[in-house]
Amino acid sequence: MxxxxxxxxxxxxxxxxxxxxxxxxxxxxxxxxxxxxxxxxxxxxxxxxxxxxAGQVDRFMRRLSAAQDRQATIEKQRNARNEPAPKKSLLKEIYGDEA
Ligand SMILES: [Zn+2]
Incomplete structure (x- = not known):
């Protein structure tokens, strides 16, 4: 060698x-x-x-929780202004909830 x-x-x-x-x-x-x-x-x-x-599940759960908090805040603001809920999507209007 x-x-x-x-x-x-x-x-x-x-x-x-x-x-x-x-x-x-x-x-x-x-x-x-x-x-x-x-x-x-x-x-x-x-x-x-x-x-x-790599902590991917933890990251996803944090993002999911943040999105749910944001959704709850928007819902609360809409209820405070007495606005109706947004219209259903066109697909749901045509086919109903079972589609
Ligand atoms: Zn191993």
Whole structure:
């Protein structure tokens, strides 16, 4: 083996940040981390759940709550002014609520 041309070989492996499993794999990259592995992925565990490592569900719930608050405020202002509720959409006028 020629000296000085080969990258350093790291043997610390890969760590899953979700379940903490340590996978013994050699690589030229140090400290590799993955968000999900076969030990905790719903496909392999057979368990139905949402894997939310990036906080997407929390973000969606915050946006949903903000939208509902905004809707309630608009409804309250409309009731204060005694305005009728907005007309139904044209589709609902034609087909009714069952459409
Ligand atoms: Zn895992």
């Amino acid at each position: 020629k000296n000085g041309i080969h990258p350093k070989y790291h043997t610390e492996g890969i760590v899953c940040t979700t379940c903490g499993t340590h996978w013994k794999i050699g690589s030229t990259r140090p400290n590799m981390r993955v968000e999900i592995c076969s030990n905790c992925h719903p496909f392999y565990t057979g368990e139905q759940r949402i894997v939310d490592t």
